[in-house]
Amino acid sequence: MAQTSVSKTREHREEHAISLRGTLASVFIMGIFLLLAWLGVFILFLARL
Amino acid sequence: MAEAQAAEVQSVRVDRPAARLSLAYVLSGFLAFGIAAIAGLLQGLDRGGMITLPKWLSYYAVLTTHGVYMGLVFTTFFIIGFFFSGVARTTGGSLPPAARRLGWFGWWMMVVGVIMATIEILAGNASVLYTFYAPMKASPYFYIGTALLVVGSWFGGYGVFSAYRAWKRNHPGKMSPLFTFMAVSTMALWQIATIGVAVEVVLQLIPWSFGWVPTINVLLSRMLLWYFGHPLVYFWLLPAYTMWYVNMPRIIGGKVFSDALARASFILFVLLSTPVGFHHQLLEPGIPPLWKFLHVMLTMMVVVPSLMTAFNMFAVFETAGRAKGATGLFGWFKKLPWNDVRFTAPIMGMIAFIPGGAGGIINAGYQMNEVVHNTIWVTGHFHLTVATTVAMTFFGIAYWLIPHLTGRRLTPAANKVGLAQAVIWATGMLLMSGSMHYMGLLGVPRRTAYTTYMNNPTALSWMPLEGTMALGGVLLFIAAMMMIGMVIYLTWFAPKGFQEYPIGEIGDTAEATPRILERWPVIISLAAVLILVAYAYPVIDTMQNAPPGAPGIKTW
Ligand code: HEM
Numbered sequence: 001m002a003q004t005s006v007s008k009t010r011e012h013r014e015e016h017a018i019s020l021r022g023t024l025a026s027v028f029i030m031g032i033f034l035l036l037a038w039l040g041v042f043i044l045f046l047a048r049l
Numbered sequence: 050m051a052e053a054q055a056a057e058v059q060s061v062r063v064d065r066p067a068a069r070l071s072l073a074y075v076l077s078g079f080l081a082f083g084i085a086a087i088a089g090l091l092q093g094l095d096r097g098g099m100i101t102l103p104k105w106l107s108y109y110a111v112l113t114t115h116g117v118y119m120g121l122v123f124t125t126f127f128i129i130g131f132f133f134s135g136v137a138r139t140t141g142g143s144l145p146p147a148a149r150r151l152g153w154f155g156w157w158m159m160v161v162g163v164i165m166a167t168i169e170i171l172a173g174n175a176s177v178l179y180t181f182y183a184p185m186k187a188s189p190y191f192y193i194g195t196a197l198l199v200v201g202s203w204f205g206g207y208g209v210f211s212a213y214r215a216w217k218r219n220h221p222g223k224m225s226p227l228f229t230f231m232a233v234s235t236m237a238l239w240q241i242a243t244i245g246v247a248v249e250v251v252l253q254l255i256p257w258s259f260g261w262v263p264t265i266n267v268l269l270s271r272m273l274l275w276y277f278g279h280p281l282v283y284f285w286l287l288p289a290y291t292m293w294y295v296n297m298p299r300i301i302g303g304k305v306f307s308d309a310l311a312r313a314s315f316i317l318f319v320l321l322s323t324p325v326g327f328h329h330q331l332l333e334p335g336i337p338p339l340w341k342f343l344h345v346m347l348t349m350m351v352v353v354p355s356l357m358t359a360f361n362m363f364a365v366f367e368t369a370g371r372a373k374g375a376t377g378l379f380g381w382f383k384k385l386p387w388n389d390v391r392f393t394a395p396i397m398g399m400i401a402f403i404p405g406g407a408g409g410i411i412n413a414g415y416q417m418n419e420v421v422h423n424t425i426w427v428t429g430h431f432h433l434t435v436a437t438t439v440a441m442t443f444f445g446i447a448y449w450l451i452p453h454l455t456g457r458r459l460t461p462a463a464n465k466v467g468l469a470q471a472v473i474w475a476t477g478m479l480l481m482s483g484s485m486h487y488m489g490l491l492g493v494p495r496r497t498a499y500t501t502y503m504n505n506p507t508a509l510s511w512m513p514l515e516g517t518m519a520l521g522g523v524l525l526f527i528a529a530m531m532m533i534g535m536v537i538y539l540t541w542f543a544p545k546g547f548q549e550y551p552i553g554e555i556g557d558t559a560e561a562t563p564r565i566l567e568r569w570p571v572i573i574s575l576a577a578v579l580i581l582v583a584y585a586y587p588v589i590d591t592m593q594n595a596p597p598g599a600p601g602i603k604t605w
């Protein structure tokens with residue numbers, strides 16, 4: 001019983017050990033690019049109304 | 050122990066009979082690609098005013114050849130060949146005899162169909178472009194050829210399904226291998242999608258083209274075409290995603306990030322790719338705005354699985370990079386194997402998908418569509434998505450798939466040529482697609498031969514951009530010929546040996562995959578419900594309150 005809980009916490013820590021900070025930053029940068037591109041053409045649309 | 054097991058798994062080889070089938074498909078695909086690249090070059094040079102096509106060769110016959118051969122023939126053949134190889138590879142190395150028979154039957158049918166369609170295009174009887182929009186009317190044999198191409202591809206799908214069923218019977222209660230699952234979902238999507246174009250071609254176009262019926266319901270024919278046309282683009286894309294999810298992790302020395310995420314995204318594509326076709330018809334009169342709105346909403350939902358895929362790929366790259374000791378926010382980016390063409394060609398495709406996807410979201414909004422509709426922006430858009438993202442992933446696959454199938458090796462020298470080929474393709478596309486996007490925003494129409502609109506000053510001001518586009522086309526053509534050279538080399542001339550068929554293992558931290566992700570009756574029923582919601586009323590309405598029937602016209 002005690003043993004399983006020890007190995008469980010260890011597993012937990014290992015999961016936290018993989019950092020996905022770069023992934024988070026990358027998807028945010030990508031999202032901002034999508035928004036800016038969309039806005040750019042939308043502004044063009046408005047300008048031509 | 051685990052290492053030895055992994056090495057053993059990676060040494061699985063697709064056996065001769067399965068390899069021959071897969072190779073037949075892949076090589077036919079590249080033959081079509083090579084011919085279509087010549088057409089693409091001619092288009093670029095003609096539009097740029099650098100050459101004048103001879104009288105007997107119409108720009109629109111060339112453009113029809115390019116669209117049909119790139120969009121329908123190259124892709125479909127390559128995809129089915131890739132899937133057969135990967136299904137064999139992940140289910141033990143071979144295909145059941147029944148699957149192979151279905152595969153060969155489909156291959157022959159597709160080849161006969163393509164030959165028929167080609168003869169009609171070259172004879173000048175079918176310059177209707179690859180969307181064959183009514184009321185433009187081609188020779189019936191062009192439509193019959195297209196129908197054979199589509200029906201033949203169904204048999205390719207049946208072959209994949211039968212291999213999957215055989216595996217399931219031998220492994221009761223087990224989840225199928227990820228690659229095989231993805232092949233099955235993509236071919237299921239293809240079965241659903243092609244119903245639309247099959248109905249259009251068989252019930253509308255062929256009888257009308259033979260003259261058995263005098264007129265055609267144009268609105269209905271276009272609805273049926275785009276019922277097929279949007280999932281078509283996912284049929285191109287999902288095999289590339291399969292490579293990214295399954296093969297890529299192994300190539301970069303990482304692991305599959307999450308089996309469940311991968312399967313869930315494919316299921317979302319099966320559900321959401323079809324009920325969205327009206328986003329291609331936003332400016333079509335005769336479809337009520339409410340229905341266009343519904344399709345646009347569903348279109349925005351099908352962005353979700355692509356965003357999931359983007360997240361997944363970043364995570365795969367970052368995890369692999371950090372395992373190799375990368376630090377900082379983006380240090381993992383440098384740890385990727387940039388000098389390995391199996392990685393570099395596909396990742397250039399992935400990067401192109403970021404502006405490609407941005408363009409797609411722009412196209413799908415009603416107001417934005419008014420800015421870009423029928424301009425060459427659209428052509429620029431799909432040269433990023435299909436002709437870069439998908440095509441470069443297929444190039445990357447070919448560099449290991451072909452030698453694996455022929456019992457040869459990708460040599461370091463061939464790898465270098467491959468890297469150069471990828472860079473030239475990407476540069477050419479940057480120029481060509483970039484100028485297409487820009488011209489589109491200025492209002493330059495797509496699908497037009499060289500013209501200055503009677504020396505209209507605005508039209509004349511576009512010419513330098515048309516020139517840049519043509520220059521990009523020349524680079525693309527060079528890269529295409531290098532690719533063909535590599536295909537020939539890897540098929541017949543590379544040194545004998547063993548080229549690994551890379552299949553990623555599932556990462557240790559991945560969550561268990563929920564069972565629902567393989568319940569086909571549930572998934573297909575849900576897809577059917579969505580399709581009925583999106584299409585039942587508009588289709589019935591279009592038949593009951595049909596617009597006046599149109600006789601055929603020949604615009605060329
Ligand atoms: C050698 C490389 C290529 C070149 C130089 C090229 C060039 C072109 C050009 C200039 C056009 C537009 C002409 C117009 O609208 O008037 C075009 C259209 C098209 N291209 Fe490409 N392309 C290439 C590769 C590809 C690839 C790899 C694919 C897809 C796998 C593809 C699919 C298409 C399609 C579907 C069309 C639309 C045809 C139509 O509007 O009916 N192209 N291409």
Ligand SMILES: [Cu+2]
Nearest residue numbers: 278279328329
């Ligand atoms: Cu679409």
